[in-house]
Amino acid sequence: MASLLLDRYRPLAPLGSGGQADVFVAFDEQMKRRVAIKQVALSDVHASAAALEEARTAAMLNHPNIVTMYDLKITEQTAYLIMEYIDGVTLADIASEDITDEIIATVARDVGDALIFAHKNGVLHLDIKPANILINHEGHAKVIDFGVSALSQATGQPSATAGTIGYMPLEQLTGRAVTSATDDWAYAAVIYELLADEFPYEEQYAAARNLRKAPDALTTMQKLQTVGEPALLQTENPPLNDALATALTRNPEARFATTKDCRDALLKELPAPRAGRTQLAAIVAALTDDDAEHITSAATARSPFAGCFSVVTGIVVFLLLLAGLLY
Numbered sequence: 646m647a648s649l650l651l652d653r654y655r656p657l658a659p660l661g662s663g664g665q666a667d668v669f670v671a672f673d674e675q676m677k678r679r680v681a682i683k684q685v686a687l688s689d690v691h692a693s694a695a696a697l698e699e700a701r702t703a704a705m706l707n708h709p710n711i712v713t714m715y716d717l718k719i720t721e722q723t724a725y726l727i728m729e730y731i732d733g734v735t736l737a738d739i740a741s742e743d744i745t746d747e748i749i750a751t752v753a754r755d756v757g758d759a760l761i762f763a764h765k766n767g768v769l770h771l772d773i774k775p776a777n778i779l780i781n782h783e784g785h786a787k788v789i790d791f792g793v794s795a796l797s798q799a800t801g802q803p804s805a806t807a808g809t810i811g812y813m814p815l816e817q818l819t820g821r822a823v824t825s826a827t828d829d830w831a832y833a834a835v836i837y838e839l840l841a842d843e844f845p846y847e848e849q850y851a852a853a854r855n856l857r858k859a860p861d862a863l864t865t866m867q868k869l870q871t872v873g874e875p876a877l878l879q880t881e882n883p884p885l886n887d888a889l890a891t892a893l894t895r896n897p898e899a900r901f902a903t904t905k906d907c908r909d910a911l912l913k914e915l916p917a918p919r920a921g922r923t924q925l926a927a928i929v930a931a932l933t934d935d936d937a938e939h940i941t942s943a944a945t946a947r948s949p950f951a952g953c954f955s956v957v958t959g960i961v962v963f964l965l966l967l968a969g970l971l972y
Contacts, residue, residue, distance in 0.1 A: 649674060651718055651725060654682060670730070680715065683726040687719075700724075703768040703792035710759035712779060712789040726792070732782060734932050736835070737775035742928050749839045750912060751921030752778065755786035756832055757908030763791060764825040764904050771823060773831035774812040775838070782933070784926035811844045815895055826897040829907045833892030836911055840880055845893050885914035 649655055654671040657679070667684045704714035704726060713729040736752065756778060763770060770777075770791055779787045808817055814830040817823050837845045879886050888910040892900055901907040912918075 650682070651720070654680065654727070656682075673727075679730040681728040681730055683728070685724040685726070687722045687724055700792040702766075703763075706763055706766060706768060706791050708759055708762045710755045710785065710787050711762070711791060712787050714792065717792070728789075731779060731787065732933065733779050733787075734929055735776050736778040736780060736786065738932065739780065739925075739928050740775065744839050745921065745924060747916045747918070747921030748924050749836060749921070750915035751784065751918040751925055752786050752839065753836050753908065753911050753915060754918040756788060756835065757904065757911070759786075759788040760825075760828055760832055761904045761908065764828070768792075769823060769825065770828050770831075771817065772808045772812070773828055773835060774809050775835060776809075778835070780925050780929050782926060782929050784922035784924070784929065786925075814897070816897055824897060825904055826900045829892055829900055829904050830897075832904070833889055833907065833911070837889050837893065840885075840889075845889075882914050885911070888914060 650671065653675055654673055657670045657672055659667065659669045666686070669682055669684070671680055671682050672678070673680050701717045704717050707713065712731060714726060715729065716725075716727045718725040718727070756773070760770065760773070768791060770788065772790060772793065773788070777788060777790050779789055781787060808831070810818075812831040812834050814827055815821075817827050834845050888907075891910070892907050894900055901910065
């Protein structure tokens with residue numbers, strides 16, 4: 646039998662690696678269940694004690710729309726995030742499917758509820774995007790990677806800039822103070838993308854995506870602040886357009902006062918979520934059934950890490966967990 650990790654977890658199969666993190670499936674010998682483990686290399690444990698404590702607090706959020714983190718262990722210069730194993734796909738995986746207004750309402754309800762709960766507990770996510778939203782077989786959306794932005798500080802990366810271009814408002818792109826309004830912007834960006842099939846301000850953020858790795862990236866991106874806000878794509882629902890425009894405005898103080906206000910304004914102009922939940926469950930069942938014959942167990946399944954996540958039963962959960970730290 647393979648040696649146990651942390652005197653408890655028996656590694657079964659590697660699922661991806663890159664940068665400062667590795668993800669693998671393991672069997673919990675105490676609880677007799679499979680778990681996902683993200684293993685993160687830390688630059689300086691002692692110097693980052695505050696970041697680690699913040700990550701631990703964020704990771705332990707307990708809510709139906711947040712993937713459960715069982716534990717966060719630190720040994721020497723490595724952090725181990727032990728998470729629940731969930732069978733499902735990501736919102737990014739179903740982007741090519743028939744996305745109805747009912748499905749959008751379901752996602753808006755579930756992700757909004759997750760963020761409301763997190764913000765009430767003083768936790769920011771800072772990397773809300775389709776790849777960090779899991780859809781399970783019951784059609785429920787669950788947000789993953791709470792705590793990863795804080796943990797990024799311990800790897801030497803500023804947590805506020807650990808997001809993903811296209812889902813980062815300007816205050817986050819340029820390293821200014823982040824608040825719950827920063828998460829709200831990303832949340833609204835996801836809803837907008839589902840409606841319009843494009844990022845809000847696509848041209849601006851395409852430029853920022855290319856500029857971010859340039860030597861003068863910060864200076865250049867700061868110039869985006871002087872550019873007027875482009876018009877958003879208009880839907881056939883003017884109140885919904887207004888709600889999205891408020892949530893996606895460049896000035897954080899001009900956005901909704903609370904995440905609940907943002908969620909409620911969006912839901913008010915969308916259909917009831919119940920039908921969307923049924924539709925999502927059907928999509929997940931169809932997609933995972935297509936791949937079921939290729940996956941017989943977590944011990945033998947292996948999927949390499951990539952920028953785009955493939956649709957596979959269970960394994961996609963672990964791949965997307967890796968994305969948060971590797972961007």
